[in-house]
Amino acid sequence: MAAESDGRVCNTFAEGDNLDVLPTLPEGSFDLVYLDPPYNTGNDFAYRDDFRGDRGAGLAGRHEAWLAFMRPRLEAGRRVLADTGAIFVSIDDHEVAHLRLLMDEVFGxxxxxxxIVANLNPKGRQLGRGFATSHEYLLAYAKDADRCVLDASSPTTVVESDFPLLAADGRRYRRLPLRNTNKKFNPMTAPTLHFAVWASLETGQVRTEPFEGAVEIKPVFGDGSPAVWRWSRPRIDARPDDLECRVVRGATGDRVDVFQRDWLHVSHDGKGRRKKLRTVWLAEEVGSTDTAVAELKSVLGHVFESPKPTGLVRRILDTMPPDCRVIDYFAGSGTTGHAVALANAADGGRRTCLSINSAEPTRAGSNAALAGYPTVSAVTRARLQAVAQRVGGGFREF
Known part of the structure; x- marks a missing residue:
């Protein structure tokens, strides 16, 4: 696959505490950070600065200890993040409010x-008191929002039924008004976009200059007040086949208006159709904890109770260039590296991923321990090795 054709290995793994590994990496060497850190649920974690804190200090003390655990790791992650990059962190209700304030401090x-709300448990957690929680969160930050290359859209969310019309050549499209429907944009605020075009009702053609059989059309709102176009004259001249005219009914009677043909399959810039992502990601779109367990089981067996689905990470990858450098320094079961290999195999991308995990022991009697994995890092390593064999992309240790 492409990741191997130029000598680059898709997946690299480093075993160790992330605070030991991150300082050895060059500044600005990664385009995307994805983290699924240990949540503050009262469990024990074998990082060198155990964040359990004083059990007698109550919730406030545990929040404080968890934030003290996360702060240096976020600061170290920011150092290795490129100025054009972004970071996504998964978190649940226990710490989302505190984590957002901390990330406001570290990233601005x-x-x-x-x-983002991620609906990873659509059935809802039935154990315990209160509501059946069915979601977690993703906090997404840029290192520098003005320079960030993240594109908050995806090709996987495009729905064919949103494009109900069929052109003569068989392409599907929908009509969008060429007129700017926002009244903040009008001849006073955007005078260069208020001009006449000429269109033929017989052929549907639209031009910026008069031609035989054409009628003059100026942009107006539904109430007849002056409006402006969304496109400039040069853009209209450059894309005449993407426009058409038709009769519409307005408050002052029938009139001729101009519409953009918004195509389904390939956009005018050749990048393909993408759709802006919503901030609620449903399980049927990105997978659930159940599908994540099944994914991991198909590779290593049932060794983790609540991994993240590769679909969640692949949606994040969709927002970044196909050659982005990814790092996950709470790698856990290795979902991020698995998702990167799958994304490369699907689109020929040249993404790389560094997964870091400490040698924290698996719980005695757990599925992982019974399967012969003494540490979580052993699970990470084994999964990435299996992915390299099944999906491709290669594997090496840092």
Whole structure:
């Protein structure tokens, strides 16, 4: 696959505490950070600065200890993140409010890209008191929002039924008004976009200069007040086949208006159709904890109770260039590296991923321990090795 054709290995693994490994990496050497850190649920974790804190200090003390655990790791992650890069962190209700404030401090409040709801347990957790929680969160921040290359859209969310019309050549499209429907944009605020075009009702053709059989059309709102076009004259001249005219009914009676043909399959810039991502990601779109367990089981067996689905990470990867350098320094079961290999195999991308995990022991009697994995890092390593064999992309240790 492409990741191997130029000598690059898709997946690299480093065993060790992330605070030991991250300082050895060059500044700005990664385009995307994805983290699924240990949540503050009262469990024990074998990082060198155990964040359990004083059990007698109550919730406030545990929040404080968890934030003290996360702060240096976020700061170290920011150092290795490129100026054009972004970071996504998974978190649940226990710490989302505190983590957002911490990330505001480390990355800057102005660099918040989104707080995404991920519906990873559509059935809802039935154990315990209260509501059946069915979601977690993703906090997304840019290192520098003005320079970030993240594109908050995806080709996988495009729905064919949204494009109900069929052109003579068989391409599907929908009509979008060429007129700017936002009244903030009008001849006073955007005078260069208020001009006449000429169109033929017989052929549907639209031009910026008069031609035989054409009628003059100026942009107006539904109430007849002056409006502006969304496209400039040069853009209209460059894309005449993407426009058409038709009769519409307005408040002052029938009139001729101009519409953009918004194509389904290939956009005018050749990049293909993408759709802006919403901030709620459903399990049927990105997978669930159940599908994530099944994914891992198909590779290594049932060794983790709540891994993340590769679909969640692949949606994140969709927002970044296909040659982005990814790092996950809470690698856990190795979902991120698996997702990177799958994405490369699907589109020929040249993404690389560094997965870091400490040698924290698996719980005695757990599925992982019974399967012969004494540490979580052993699970990470085994999964990435299996992915290299099944999907491709290669594997090496850092």
């Amino acid at each position: 409040e102005a660099n918040l890209l989104a707080q």
